[in-house]
Amino acid sequence: MEKKVCKEHVEIALDIIVDETGEYPVLEELSTSGQVTCAFCDADATYVVSSKK
Numbered sequence: 238m239e240k241k242v243c244k245e246h247v248e249i250a251l252d253i254i255v256d257e258t259g260e261y262p263v264l265e266e267l268s269t270s271g272q273v274t275c276a277f278c279d280a281d282a283t284y285v286v287s288s289k290k
């Protein structure tokens with residue numbers, strides 16, 4: 238699973254994935270900023286939070 242999020246919603250995304258997978262997720266900066274919208278608001282996504290699998 239993975240979520241693309243803005244800076245404000247990184248922590249929420251981390252919490253959700255920890256909740257769902259029981260593991261701490263991987264946080265990466267998006268290289269294609271400006272093309273993807275945050276999963277929680279209408280801002281540009283700047284990070285990808287993903288489970289390790």
Ligand SMILES: [Zn+2]
Pocket residue numbers: 242243244245246275276277278279280
């Ligand atoms: Zn957001």
